[in-house]
Amino acid sequence: MVAMSSYQRPRVPAFAQELDRSIVQMHSLEYRRPAQLPEGGVLVVGAANSGAEIALDMARAGRRVWVSGRSPGQVPFRIEHPLGHRVVMPILIGVIFHHLLTMDTPLGRRARPDFVFKGTPLIRTKRGDLRAAGVTLVPRTQGVSGGKPRLEDGAVLDVASVVWCTGFDLGREWIEPPVFDDEGEPRQVKGVVPDEPGLYFVGPHFLYSASSTMIHGVGRDARRVTETIGRRLRARAA
Template identity: 25%
Template sequence: MKPVEIHDGDHIGTVIVGGGQAGLAVSHELLAAGEDHVVLEKETVVHQWRDARWDNFTLVTPNWHCRLPGYVYEGPRPDGFMSRDEVHDWVRGYADSFDAPVVEGVTVTLVEQTGDEGYPFRLTTSAGTVTADRVVSATGGYHLPTFPGWAADLPEGITQIHSHDYRNSDQLPDGGVLVVGTGQSGTQIAEDLLIEGRTVHLALGNAPRVARFYRGMDCMTWLARMGVYDVTAETRGLAKRESTNHYVTGRDGGRDLDLRSFALRGMGLHGRALGVADGAVVFDDTVAEKLDYADSVAESIKNDIDAYIAREGIDAPVERRYEPVWTPTGDPGPLPLSDIGAVVWSNGFRSDWSWLGDLPVLDVEGHPAHRRGVTDVPGFYFLGLPWMHTWGSGRFLGIAEDARHLVADMVAHPTSVCP
C-alpha cells in the first residue's frame, strides 16, 4: 500500500470509493493498466473485517475461495476456514503486496456530474472537493443495520444490539438472549451464545441452509466445480440479489448449523417475531414450516451434487441423507420479557446511497442500476455488490473477474477530454 494525500481542488483520473477487497482489486488492475487513480477509505483499509465481526467469526467459504487479482490464499489450510483476524490480515496483506494509492480517513459525502467538458464528476469529501474522470463505488451493498419498528416497544432494561456490533457473550447482561433472524450471522451468533452457556431463544426467518460436507467434500467446493458460482444474475433474475445466503459455519474446521440440534441442546426456537404484547414477545406459529424449508433446500443441493457426480462419473463415497433429529410439538407461545435480558438483532442491513446525490445510477426501487457494474452514466461503476454479475460477485471468488471487466471497460471507453 502506498499512502497518499488529496487536497482541495485536485483532479484525479479515477476515484475508488471504499478500501475493502473490492476497491483494492480495482486499484490493482488500474495500476497494471497504468491508470491514474486513488482509493478513498473513510476509516482504515479493510477495517470492516476486524471491526464488524464477532470474536469467533470464521469464513463460511473454504480458504481456497480467497483469491484477488495477483493474490491467492497460499496458507496451509486451503480447505479450512480463516478466522476473523486471519481474514483481516490476509486482505491487509493484499493491500501491502502492491502500491495501491490509498487515502485513509477520508469520507465521500457527495458525487455530482458537473457537466463541464473535461471533468465529469465532482466529489465532496472530508478532505475538500476534488474532480475525477471516473468514479467506482466499491462500498458493497450492506451499509446500515436494520431494526423492526417494534424494537422501540422493548423496555429500557433490555439490552439491544445489532449483529454488526456483537462481539461476544460478555457484552450482554445476565439472563436469556433472544436472537432475531436466522441468516448466517443470526445462526452463528446463536450458536456462539449457546456454546458460552447462555439461555438462547432464536426467532426464525426464511433463510435456507446448506450442509457443510457431503460425499467426501465441502458442499461449496462441489458447487464451485459445478459452476454454480458462475451463474449470472440475468439467468436467475434480478430478484436474486435480495435472497438470503444459506447458513452454515466454518467454526472448528466446519460443520452444519442444524437448528433442530440446537433445540435438543436447550435453545428455544420460535417463529417470526411479530412484536411485543402483554409483557411478552409474540411470534407466528411457523417453526416447523421454516425448519422444513431450510432442510429441503439443503437436501435439494445434495440432489444437485448427486446428479453432477453421476453425470461426470466421479468416484465419491455414498452418504446417508439427513434425518431430522428434533421436531416441534406445538406453538411455544409468547416469550415473557422477564425471561430475556438482551436482544441481538440479526435481521440484515439496508443500503445507503445518499452520497450519490442525484446521479442517475439507481433504479426506481433504489437499487444500483448497472450491467455487470457498468452504469448508463459514462465513467461511473459499481463493484463488490451481491449478485452484481454472478453469485460469486459479492465473494472473494468472483471479485477478480469483475474488477478486470470494469478496468477493461474503462480502458476501452476513456472519458476525459482534457489535453
C-alpha cells in the same frame, strides 16, 4: 466507480426503540462473545448464517435462546467434513456460485432475489444444530407489546437481551442520479449503469453472480468494469 459492498450500515427495525430500556440490544456487527450480554434469555432476530451462529454460541454458553425468522434453507452437507471442505465447497464456491448462479443464466436470475433479500443458505450451523443445543425456533418478530418483543403468532417473549441479525442498509443515499430500483439496488449490467454513462458499481451482493462479494467474484467484476472504462476512454481519445 462505487466500490462499496452491500453491508454499510446496521439495519434494525423501527419498533426496536419501543423495547423496554432494561432489554439490552445489540446488532450482529457488535457481537463478539456471550459475555457481552447480561444473564437471562436472548432473542436472536434473524435466522440466516449470522443469527444461527450467534444463537449456537449463546446456547453453548448456557443461555436460553430463541431464534426468530424464516429459514433461508441450508446446504445439504457438512462444511467441516473432509469431503465437504475439500470437494463440495470448491465446487459450490468456485463453480456453482461463480459460473452457474449468474445474471447470464435463468437459474441465477431466479435465485438472485433470495440471495439478496433473504440471506445465504445456512452453511456451517444448521437448524438441527440449533435444536440439538436447545435453541427454540420461533416465527418472525413483528413488533413490541408491553416493552417486550412480539412474534408474528402473537407470542410475547420475556428476554433480557435482543441480538439483531437483520442485515445492513446499503448506505448509498449520497448518490444523486436516479439509478436505483424500488428495492434500492442499482440498475446496472455487470457493474455498468446504462442510464448514467461514467457510473459504475463493484462490490454489491450478487452484482453479477453469487460470488460477487467473494475474492474471486469481486475480482472478476472489477476486471470487467475496468476493461469497460478503458475501452470508453480509448474510444473518446480516438
